Amino acid sequence: MNYAVFVPSYVNRIEHVRTLLKPAERIVNLGCGRGEVNFYLKERGREMVGIDINKSDIETAKRLAKQHRHLKYYVMDATKTEFKDFSFDAVVCMETIEHVKAPEALILEIHRILRKG
Numbered sequence: 239m240n241y242a243v244f245v246p247s248y249v250n251r252i253e254h255v256r257t258l259l260k261p262a263e264r265i266v267n268l269g270c271g272r273g274e275v276n277f278y279l280k281e282r283g284r285e286m287v288g289i290d291i292n293k294s295d296i297e298t299a300k301r302l303a304k305q306h307r308h309l310k311y312y313v314m315d316a317t318k319t320e321f322k323d324f325s326f327d328a329v330v331c332m333e334t335i336e337h338v339k340a341p342e343a344l345i346l347e348i349h350r351i352l353r354k355g
Contacts, residue, residue, distance in 0.1 A: 252278050255330060259283075262327035266351065268316040268344070269334030273299030276309055279330065287326070289314040317343035324353045 259282040270288030288311045296311045303309040
């Protein structure tokens with residue numbers, strides 16, 4: 239059996255997330271890497287924030303996003319961000335949870351920074 243037909247491609251997953259996101263004021267992408275996903279999702283939010291623990295990836299993301307004022311990037315640990323409680327209307331976290339040492343802490347942090355409703 240070829241199970242590959244059941245696994246959507248990465249681009250299809252991004253597109254699926256994009257269709258699920260309602261227009262929002264602030265969206266954060268936890269574990270954004272070099273920020274490629276943020277470019278696909280940027281029209282869904284007035285401000286699109288990306289964080290990653292990898293400084294080199296964030297430097298690349300900032301360089302690629304120079305012409306896009308509403309794209310912002312920070313070096314930060316997704317399990318303990320520096321954001322205020324209830325800071326974001328939506329949280330995107332793709333291909334990240336399997337890489338963190340404490341997945342429960344990541345879920346709690348998402349709950350903390352996500353606005354109610």
